[in-house]
Amino acid sequence: MKVRSSVFASFCLILEVLGIGLFLRGFFPVPIKSSFTSKSQLSDLPTEPGFTGSSHNSSKLPEPLFKRVVIVLIDALREDFVFGPNGRNDMPYIRHLVERGSTHSFVAKARAPTVTMPRIKALTTGSIPGFIDVVMNLNSPAILEDNLIWQAKTAGKKMVFYGDDTWIKLFPKHFMEYDGTTSFFVSDYTEVDNNVTRHLDSTLKRDDWDILILHYLGLDHIGHISGPHSSLIQPKLLEMDDILKKIHGSLILKEAEGTLPYLLVLCGDHGMSETGSHGGSSEHEVNTPLVLISPAFKRKGGMEKPSTIEQVDLAPTLALGLGLPISQNSVGRFIQPVADEASLRDQLRFLHLNGHQLSCLLKDSMPAYEKEEGYEHFRVAEKSHGNWLKLMVEGNTSEVLTNMGKKVLKQYLEALRAMSAALSKQLGRYDMYSMVVGMVLVFQLLLLLLLAMPEALSSTSQVDLPVASALLSLPFYLLCLLLSSVHVLVCTSAESSCYFCSLSWGLVFGVVAISSALLCILVAMVAKRIPLMSKVSGKSPAHSGYGWSLSELDVLLLAGTAGHTLSLTASSFVEEEHQVWYFLLNTLCLAVFQDVCRKYFRESRANTRGIGHSEDEDQLLPIQDREATVSPLADFGVTDAGSEKWLALVTPPLTLACCRMLRSLNQTGVQWAHLPDLGHWLNSSEHKMVLSLIAAMSLVLIYFLVQRRCSWVSKIALALGLLGVFSYRAAVGNTMFPWQHGGRKLSKGTVEARFVYVFVLGILFTGSKDLLRSQVITADARLKSRGLWEIYSGVVLLVALLFRPHNLPVLCCCLLVQTLMAQFIWKKLHYDAAQTTIMHYWFGQAFFYFQGNSNSIATVDISVGFVGLESYVEAPAVFLTALSTYAGPLLWAAHLVCYLSSENRSSVAVGHGCYCLALLRSVPMAAYVVLVTVLRYHLFIWSVFSPKLMYESMHTLLTAAICLFFTTMEQKRSTSRS
Amino acid sequence: MCRHQANIPDLTMWDQEIRQMASSHAIMASGVFMATVVPAVLVPGFSVYGTHLLWLYSVAGSVTVVNITLFWLLGVSPPTKKNTLNYKVSRLVRSCLYLLLSCLFFHTVVxxxxxxxxxxxxETFSLAVLLTSLTTLRCVCVLGPNVQAWIRVFSRHGAMSVWDTSLQMVVGCSIVGAWLGAFPIPLDWDRPWQVWPVSCSLGSVIGYLTGLVVAPAWIHWHRKQLTYKSK
Structure with a gap:
């Protein structure tokens, strides 16, 4: 089956987007969220089961177990540092307490990623945070969901915190007293801890706090420097042991008769691997110790093997122990041994509260919650709890009652275990099966695109896909069968929930069929290529690269694309990706400059000396005779070849200068983002006049650059629209008119923005009308290119409205560079469609960063979603935000369509451009998907790689849409020809 | 006027020239080496990272001196038409002007x-000076202050002698080295050689040394295929 290469490319990209969607669904599990928007309150708590009235104070929480809590969190404290054979020497005091004192000790399992920030979230909220949470709480580092610290603060508990300043960022204004230390200098492991300990003596003497939290970073730093077996570890652990001894001693001294006891908690946020790092999910990174010390517990008789619990269990335990409601999204369960010494009624009450909270969460997160095993257990336990209470209130105190109570307790524990397991199954785990299926799809499509390259870029621009033969062959059916059975096997044996398994059979079979068909096609194409290749290499071994002679520019373009893909493996290069693009773009401009110089100077030399020209020189030779007929300069009033030469020579340096200026307009990235830039300078209130001037000048320039090829209706609409943009900015207060001098009331500018929207729609309408007319009525190429250009100018007007005023020069330079390059470089130097496309892509990427974007989610400008709207409406807000974020790549791609389909280009150029664009997007996307999978336990997976994955996926989606547009453009051309 | 009139390479003559080139390149490389070692002995507290500018200028200076001396002794540059003092002075002035312009050009590009x-x-200007001494200076020494000749050598198939080819390779390697040297700068390793312009100047010097080694070797390897058009 023969398909045009643009159709082929769009088809590949659309399938690829599906594959990426599947991958993303597996990579970012959907978080479990309670449907309540408010946080848990004491008044919401359920009554004890069996009581219908409000008598007996049945809706109250039982008495808290503890009065004061001291939490000592030691970063990267591994389980065997305390419980292992070396624990006796390293932490003698704690070890003694664990063996002989009134303590409970556990191994608490942390979830991946074992990195401090999500671990603190897990410890305080009891939920397992996912990356989606980060996306949803855009720009806000503080925890917004229900958590222990918030509950304690609302209940009037006084909290003191010393240690890692992540806590202060997560809980601003929650602590009565705090001192944060940064973990910026990893090589410092004494000072960070001394900064925490120095407050200890004075704080312990005082009585005005209820909760004291200490977070020690030193151990983690030692781990990063020299690993878990270094000689530095023991002194550090001894130091920690001494601190714990001191705290414990002072707590014992403070202990008074008749008041509630204290609780001292020793825990770690995550462990450390054998090399000393963390982030992954190896045994040593996941297992942390949890030691609870309180006189309320029974004394131990000797060392017992600590039982294993989840890290999230601490949050509900502390909440109930302090008499606070459990936070809504907690999936942890109450650590029952803690309440061993309390009355049976209180114990049951604790478990009931925990069970109620979990069942609410289960109801919200699962449609079929009633069939869930844990939920049924909970219902049964609740009922028998009610019966037991009735008997107890009636005054029954027999042995039977105690036994019955114990049975209820067991039922509750079983129900909690099942519910918690069902909830955490959905959380914090990578769904590898869906990820692999998505990845396989993406890779098959990439290979298909690569294999089709010689045909897609040929002069016919048609790809011969052996679809029919592949679909009718036996291997296809065998593969379908095989893959289906693999699917059944995987799904029946999978423990955790899997998105791909939960899809309906029809969809799954569709994916299986597509994948096996692609595989068959790939094999068939390879089989077709191999004899061809061997023939070529057999015929002319000396010229193996026959027909593929590469110029320096080609080498640069290919090496740059490959190099950029490789650079994604380093987290710093992802953070500073703009530097890579600026660097490549600069080199590209210099290479183009060299090409231009070579063309004009060598020519003149050859002319003056009269030496014979080689072939390519002939091709490049004088403009006067060949292109005088279609001079693109007519509308500039320049017809002279000499001035054209100079304009061509000036274009690359001018582009370079523009890029340098734009680069200092918005500092982005991470390392140098804090440096002052022009954007800040312009936005400060003293420079409002300058900003207004620059914005006005940019708008005027934009008008002159865009209007050239529009019809007169669009010209007027464009002018009025740009005027509207300025008055919108004046209304919002960013800029001002010369005649106004402050004191004007600011509005939301809704009227002005809607005024502009009307013109945008008008221009787009005229453009599409022209396009339709060129297709249906007259086969006029000129009309078609005018229609395309009008659509392009509509997009430009919309972007001008959405861009902040200090970014208008970016848009202006974008148009200027496009105009100059198209006029003097791409046409004059006869760059082919593929080269032009790669250059457009590079420019698009660089302009993405010029406008102030970066690979972190924080730089997405959400305020754009409110332009011209009275209140937040999701669909237009998302559309506008996406449009303004990707304005750079979008404008360059749009220009590419206009340029390639302009009148005097060959008809296959659009097809080639579309194919190249698809390939350029697929290569980094496929590489990045694999990379993210490999690095899924990397320390920076959340902060650096995941946001980049979102950006890449969004970009691919956008490119797929652009390729579709390309395809329709080409279609119209070919139908109008025929 | 040109030493290679015929298209058929005269192998013995070639061998001699290649040997000449290899030994002169060895002297240049040792000059760079000495420029690093000698100040380390003489100046207390000298290090390539710590006192980077000092190292940079010492390398630039030694490369300049060695290049000028060697090419003057070898007499590679095209013989001058007029032998008057006036002409010589004007050539000298023009060379200096070109070198200065090249410094400014490199500075702008950076x-x-x-x-x-x-x-x-x-720092940026120092890097420009280093790049000038590694690239433009050699052009001036080999081709003289003659822009037309420079354009010829650096356009495709423009080399007319072994020295032209070696010039292309050395200049290319130095510039590519400086280009590659910029890549480690954004990495967050906090190493002393990531400070501007250490990695770039190190890259360009390493590229220069590579060029010095590669050029004679490559010419030796390809001496049978190489043909030079006569003027």
């Missing part, structure tokens, strides 16, 4: 690549 405009102007 700033366009993103070096800060004002804050580290001295």
């Amino acid at each position: 700033v366009l690549y993103g070096a800060p405009l004002l804050e580290t102007a001295l």
Whole structure:
């Protein structure tokens, strides 16, 4: 089956987007969220089961177990540092307490990623945070969901915190007293801890706090420097042991008769691997110790093997122990041994509260919650709890009652275990099966695109896909069968929930069929290529690269694309990706400059000396005779070849200068983002006049650059629209008119923005009308290119409205560079469609960063979603935000369509451009998907790689849409020809 | 006027020239080496990272001196038509002017690549001086202050002698080295050689040394295929 290469490319990209969607669904599990928007309150708590009235104070929480809590969190404290054979020497005091004192000790399992920030979230909220949470709480580092610290603060508990300043960022204004230390200098492991300990003596003497939290970073730093077996570890652990001894001693001294006891908690946020790092999910990174010390517990008789619990269990335990409601999204369960010494009624009450909270969460997160095993257990336990209470209130105190109570307790524990397991199954785990299926799809499509390259870029621009033969062959059916059975096997044996398994059979079979068909096609194409290749290499071994002679520019373009893909493996290069693009773009401009110089100077030399020209020189030779007929300069009033030469020579340096200026307009990235830039300078209130001037000048320039090829209706609409943009900015207060001098009331500018929207729609309408007319009525190429250009100018007007005023020069330079390059470089130097496309892509990427974007989610400008709207409406807000974020790549791609389909280009150029664009997007996307999978336990997976994955996926989606547009453009051309 | 009139390479003559080139390149490389070692002995507290500018200028100076001396002794540059003092002086002045312009050119290009405009102007200019001494100086020595010849050599198939080819390779390697040297700068390793312009100047010097080694070797390897058009 023969398909045009643009159709082929769009088809590949659309399938690829599906594959990426599947991958993303597996990579970012959907978080479990309670449907309540408010946080848990004491008044919401359920009554004890069996009581219908409000008598007996049945809706109250039982008495808290503890009065004061001291939490000592030691970063990267591994389980065997305390419980292992070396624990006796390293932490003698704690070890003694664990063996002989009134303590409970556990191994608490942390979830991946074992990195401090999500671990603190897990410890305080009891939920397992996912990356989606980060996306949803855009720009806000503080925890917004229900958590222990918030509950304690609302209940009037006084909290003191010393240690890692992540806590202060997560809980601003929650602590009565705090001192944060940064973990910026990893090589410092004494000072960070001394900064925490120095407050200890004075704080312990005082009585005005209820909760004291200490977070020690030193151990983690030692781990990063020299690993878990270094000689530095023991002194550090001894130091920690001494601190714990001191705290414990002072707590014992403070202990008074008749008041509630204290609780001292020793825990770690995550462990450390054998090399000393963390982030992954190896045994040593996941297992942390949890030691609870309180006189309320029974004394131990000797060392017992600590039982294993989840890290999230601490949050509900502390909440109930302090008499606070459990936070809504907690999936942890109450650590029952803690309440061993309390009355049976209180114990049951604790478990009931925990069970109620979990069942609410289960109801919200699962449609079929009633069939869930844990939920049924909970219902049964609740009922028998009610019966037991009735008997107890009636005054029954027999042995039977105690036994019955114990049975209820067991039922509750079983129900909690099942519910918690069902909830955490959905959380914090990578769904590898869906990820692999998505990845396989993406890779098959990439290979298909690569294999089709010689045909897609040929002069016919048609790809011969052996679809029919592949679909009718036996291997296809065998593969379908095989893959289906693999699917059944995987799904029946999978423990955790899997998105791909939960899809309906029809969809799954569709994916299986597509994948096996692609595989068959790939094999068939390879089989077709191999004899061809061997023939070529057999015929002319000396010229193996026959027909593929590469110029320096080609080498640069290919090496740059490959190099950029490789650079994604380093987290710093992802953070500073703009530097890579600026660097490549600069080199590209210099290479183009060299090409231009070579063309004009060598020519003149050859002319003056009269030496014979080689072939390519002939091709490049004088403009006067060949292109005088279609001079693109007519509308500039320049017809002279000499001035054209100079304009061509000036274009690359001018582009370079523009890029340098734009680069200092918005500092982005991470390392140098804090440096002052022009954007800040312009936005400060003293420079409002300058900003207004620059914005006005940019708008005027934009008008002159865009209007050239529009019809007169669009010209007027464009002018009025740009005027509207300025008055919108004046209304919002960013800029001002010369005649106004402050004191004007600011509005939301809704009227002005809607005024502009009307013109945008008008221009787009005229453009599409022209396009339709060129297709249906007259086969006029000129009309078609005018229609395309009008659509392009509509997009430009919309972007001008959405861009902040200090970014208008970016848009202006974008148009200027496009105009100059198209006029003097791409046409004059006869760059082919593929080269032009790669250059457009590079420019698009660089302009993405010029406008102030970066690979972190924080730089997405959400305020754009409110332009011209009275209140937040999701669909237009998302559309506008996406449009303004990707304005750079979008404008360059749009220009590419206009340029390639302009009148005097060959008809296959659009097809080639579309194919190249698809390939350029697929290569980094496929590489990045694999990379993210490999690095899924990397320390920076959340902060650096995941946001980049979102950006890449969004970009691919956008490119797929652009390729579709390309395809329709080409279609119209070919139908109008025929 | 040109030493290679015929298209058929005269192998013995070639061998001699290649040997000449290899030994002169060895002297140049040792010059760079000495420029690193000698100040380390003489100046207390000298290090390539710590006192980077000192190292940079010592390398630039030694490369300049060695290049000028060697090419003057070898007499590679095209013989002058007029032998008057006036002409010689004008050639000298023009050479100096070109070198200065090349410093400014490199400085501009580096700033366009993103070096800060004002804050580290001295460092940037020093890098430009180093690049000039590694590239433009050799052009001046081999081709003389003749822009037409420079354009010829650096356009495709423009080399007319072994020295032209070696010039292309050395200049190309130095510039590519400096280009590659910029890559480690954004990495967050906090190493002393990531400070501007250490990695770039190190890269260019390493590229230069590579070029010095590769050029004679490559010419030796390809001496049968190489043909030079006569003027």
